[in-house]
Amino acid sequence: MNALDPLLLVLHALRCGGHSGVARVAAATCMDESEAESELIDLAVAGLVTYQGGRFGAWGLTDAGRVADAERITGELDSAGARPAVTAAYRAFMALNPELLDLCTAWQMRPLDGVVTANDHTDPAYDARVLGQFTAFHRRAEIVCADLAAALPRFGRYRDRLALALERAEAGRLEYLVDDISAYHTVWAELHEDLLATLGIAR
Numbered sequence: 001m002n003a004l005d006p007l008l009l010v011l012h013a014l015r016c017g018g019h020s021g022v023a024r025v026a027a028a029t030c031m032d033e034s035e036a037e038s039e040l041i042d043l044a045v046a047g048l049v050t051y052q053g054g055r056f057g058a059w060g061l062t063d064a065g066r067v068a069d070a071e072r073i074t075g076e077l078d079s080a081g082a083r084p085a086v087t088a089a090y091r092a093f094m095a096l097n098p099e100l101l102d103l104c105t106a107w108q109m110r111p112l113d114g115v116v117t118a119n120d121h122t123d124p125a126y127d128a129r130v131l132g133q134f135t136a137f138h139r140r141a142e143i144v145c146a147d148l149a150a151a152l153p154r155f156g157r158y159r160d161r162l163a164l165a166l167e168r169a170e171a172g173r174l175e176y177l178v179d180d181i182s183a184y185h186t187v188w189a190e191l192h193e194d195l196l197a198t199l200g201i202a203r
Contacts, residue, residue, distance in 0.1 A: 008069075010031075010068055021056070082152050085150070085151035135170070138163070141162060152198075155194070
């Protein structure tokens, strides 16, 4: 399979995002939901994914699916000779990661009369300041994402998804920083898992 094969992308999306509904898989792979669902069904027939029903039904990898994904991702990395570049980008990512986590905390919590409390987003000046910090952070994150996309094209999806999440937040859709399946923090967390999986690094 080549690196951008839809089946591989869907399989790997579940590796990076954990048990997920069709909407999240579609967002992670930049597919239509109908296309993502079709790929999931094909993977289920092959015994690589399984569906858990219920109110919050979700798809997840089987043991065979996890092994297949690891083999394909390792093969992709090595055949492209991209391990040194991805390793360097991972180090740069990890240098940025604590800052992103701090920004997410600052977005969810704010000081009020000397007490840190949940941010109810009734202080537009505070929100604007934190959003501005996200924008400044993103300029540095873009460099890491560009390096990753140059090494392995499938990483380009993260650059596009992070930019779109920030654009939506700046347009007033504040849930796209932390509180949506396509939020900046969600995409960043998936990128983190992808780097660990791609390089075979245990948490």
